[in-house]
Amino acid sequence: MQLDSQGMWEATRALPEQMEAALSQVVTVCDLPNKDHIEHVVVVGMGGSGIAGDVALAAAAPFMPIPITIVKGYELPSYVGQHSLVVAVSFSGNTEETLEVVSRAIDHGAKCVAVTSGGELEHLMQERGGCIVQVDGTIPQPRAAFGALSVSVLGVLDQVGLFQGATGWINLAIARLKERRDELETQRSLAETIASQLVGTIPLIVSSGPIGQVAAMRWKAQINENAKAPAFYSVYPEACHNELAGFDAYPEMFERDLSLVILRHEHEHPQIARRYEFATTTIGPRLRHCVEVEGHGVGELANLFDLTFVGDYVALALAAALGIDPGPIVVLDSVKRFLAGTIAE
Numbered sequence: 001m002q003l004d005s006q007g008m009w010e011a012t013r014a015l016p017e018q019m020e021a022a023l024s025q026v027v028t029v030c031d032l033p034n035k036d037h038i039e040h041v042v043v044v045g046m047g048g049s050g051i052a053g054d055v056a057l058a059a060a061a062p063f064m065p066i067p068i069t070i071v072k073g074y075e076l077p078s079y080v081g082q083h084s085l086v087v088a089v090s091f092s093g094n095t096e097e098t099l100e101v102v103s104r105a106i107d108h109g110a111k112c113v114a115v116t117s118g119g120e121l122e123h124l125m126q127e128r129g130g131c132i133v134q135v136d137g138t139i140p141q142p143r144a145a146f147g148a149l150s151v152s153v154l155g156v157l158d159q160v161g162l163f164q165g166a167t168g169w170i171n172l173a174i175a176r177l178k179e180r181r182d183e184l185e186t187q188r189s190l191a192e193t194i195a196s197q198l199v200g201t202i203p204l205i206v207s208s209g210p211i212g213q214v215a216a217m218r219w220k221a222q223i224n225e226n227a228k229a230p231a232f233y234s235v236y237p238e239a240c241h242n243e244l245a246g247f248d249a250y251p252e253m254f255e256r257d258l259s260l261v262i263l264r265h266e267h268e269h270p271q272i273a274r275r276y277e278f279a280t281t282t283i284g285p286r287l288r289h290c291v292e293v294e295g296h297g298v299g300e301l302a303n304l305f306d307l308t309f310v311g312d313y314v315a316l317a318l319a320a321a322l323g324i325d326p327g328p329i330v331v332l333d334s335v336k337r338f339l340a341g342t343i344a345e
Helices: 008-013 015-026 047-059 096-107 119-128 142-160 166-184 190-198 209-226 243-247 251-257 270-282 300-322 330-340
Strands: 040-045 068-071 084-090 111-116 131-134 202-208 232-236 258-264 289-294
Touching: 008 015, 008 142, 008 300, 015 131, 015 142, 015 166, 015 300, 040 047, 040 096, 040 142, 047 068, 047 084, 047 142, 047 209, 047 300, 084 096, 084 119, 084 142, 096 111, 096 119, 111 119, 111 142, 119 131, 131 142, 142 166, 142 209, 142 300, 166 190, 166 300, 190 258, 190 289, 190 300, 202 209, 202 270, 209 232, 209 258, 209 300, 232 270, 251 258, 258 270, 270 289, 289 300
Parallel strands: 040 068, 040 084, 084 111, 111 131, 202 232, 202 258, 258 289
Antiparallel strands: none
């Protein structure tokens, strides 16, 4: 029997329905700003909440008439002011960095939208003015709310008029996830096969382009947080200009401890395929395992969610194989208590 004290398996498999619910919620949000008065968008968030901004940058930015910036930290860009739309994403509503940035954004006169289940962020919006997009607070962890948070941000951009047609792309992604879920819940599924290869190794996840970067980042974070295991990611073609040179030293360690996971998608540049071929034939044989995963679906957003969905299942399967409860993350709770001064330094 799988150890799963917080219901992470069920929350993960319900991703398509979570996205449908979030989509129906965001279309009812009122008091959103007029796009004609917005010169740029800033999405603020950390960790499992902040990746919603990365999704927006990958999927929406290429079609938007104005630039979008992602902030993951305490610093507000100096250009934020009255013509800025700031979308603050915090599942709990209590993320220290996000609260600091959005407070300063309000001081600078920015138009602010909060995507949250409540907490201090909701109170801040209510007290100082701002729009609130509510997400389901019963989801067990911020990382399990990936779909709701991402859809909410994309939906806000659609409703404001900056990413028109987002609803259609989201629905296509949802349809693909339902197909993929059927595949992932078969006996000896792709996720279980990959997880069995990753046991005892450190995965290096690589992909390409904006959507591949988000997918690789998500795989890495899910393995970290669900399986409590190390993982790293990089992005092609940049990795071909540096990282490929780093596999000559420590050959015994690489052969024993490192696995390569390549995330392919239908929107990669033709030259990327040749780079993957080079990597698998040159460094692949030096590593413990070399695995390829292909994302599918109609549109870039569907490909992105398809790849991340597989990664979510792989991380849970890896946790199960290691006998680890995927839900609680003791060390991150300790970090928050440390920063709050409630535990000794």
